[in-house]
Amino acid sequence: MMMDTIFALSSGAGTAGVAVIRLSGPKALEALMILSGKDLPKPRMAALRELKDHRTGVRLDKSLVLTFPAPASFTGEDVVELHLHGGRSVITGVLEALTEIDGLRMAEPGEFSKRAFENEKLDLTEAEGLNDLIHAQTAAQREQALRQLDGALKNLYEDWRGRLIGHLAHLEADIDFPDEDLPEGVAGAVLPNITSLRDDIEGYLKDNKRAEAIRDGFRIVILGEPNAGKSTLMNALSKSDVAIVSDEKGTTRDVIEVNLDLGGYPVRLIDTAGLREGEGDIEREGIRRAEKKAEEADLRLVLVRADGWPTIPEAASKWLDGDAILVITQTDRVSMFHVKHDDVPSGMKAITASVRDNDGLDELLSTVEDFVREAMAPRELPSLTRVRHRKALEDTVDHLYRFEDNAGLDPVLAAEDVRMAARSLGKITGRVGVEDMLDVVFSDFCIGK
Structure with a gap:
């Protein structure tokens, strides 16, 4: 059965210098001739064509056009690209004209890539890599997506x-x-080879979900009792007022999240409700969500106030492990504050910080960046x-x-x-x-x- 010819705006929406409309399918080349009233240009060579609405003869644009005859195209079908001036009226006019050509229809989401898969131009992992590349926001995401797209x-x-x-x-x-x-x-003869392959796959699965963290963001959760400075630190690290700061306990009752680019790696910085015995159903729900985020975190910043040091509240100490950094906050409130080595839990590094005095934030950010970089360090095999x-x-x-x-x-x-x-x-x-x-x-x- 002959497939429909599909078309869509392939460049971003909105006014731009250039907009690209792509067509794919058995009538793509014919559609170009209908719009331009001329013969086809040579394959893969740009040509200038005046495009008109075939119903009314109204001019739509002067466009660069390219043709990619099957099978040497992205989808494996005949493909046409129209490089238009990026005004809204031009784009709308061309899309409406294409809609009125028999056998053409607007493409569904992902349909060009789906056809590329069906015609064996891409496998599913390459198609997923293409999608990741389109949505990449950091250098690490871009490199990972390119590697997957390369096969x-x-x-x-x-x-x-x-x-x-x-x-x-x-x-x-x-x-x-x-x-x-x-x-x-x-069966017995091939058993050693199969068990060896199984061991290879099991070893590959033990990756700490590195690549998934690169795709979705490395989760850093800020934890501590009320008024430990969580929201203040969140605002300082994100360089924006994303969280409300107040001396009133229980101000933060829900999870607040912001995306950062930290040394080329995507990071999700998450502020949470203060850890204590909640007062009321709403605050208790906020604390439950905070603890759930702490369990899912790739890294926890556990905050303790300087005026209570060296006591570490039990609600905070339970989250101190190899995936945590101890942050002693509000050091500006304690004269000549000093941390004794013996007061720091074994295996932990304590960083002192005062957002008000802008003290210790560079060291904290550097420590976090080192942790993220080590956790996401590339390995020899392509990432899962x-x-x-x-x-x-x-x-x-x-x-x-x-x-x-x-x-x-x-x-x-x-x-x-x-x-x-x-x-x-x-x-x-x-x-x-x-x-x-x-x-x-x-x-x-x-x-x-």
């Missing part, structure tokens, strides 16, 4: 899947062709970027554990375990099928004799 994840997952399919081909041959001159105990990838890999590992249990007992079940593991990997890239497995069977065993 780093696809190559890793397809390598693992290809190895499993190779083993599965031998297992299937052992089951289906017992009279052939094949080695005995194929999505929850769905993680779930599919966990399913793969589970199937391979079941294979180990069945390898010496039931060759049919053992083969099914490997098949399901390969299928789980295939779900990540979107290349689920049996064709490549059959290719291995025929090339390795010359079955069709």
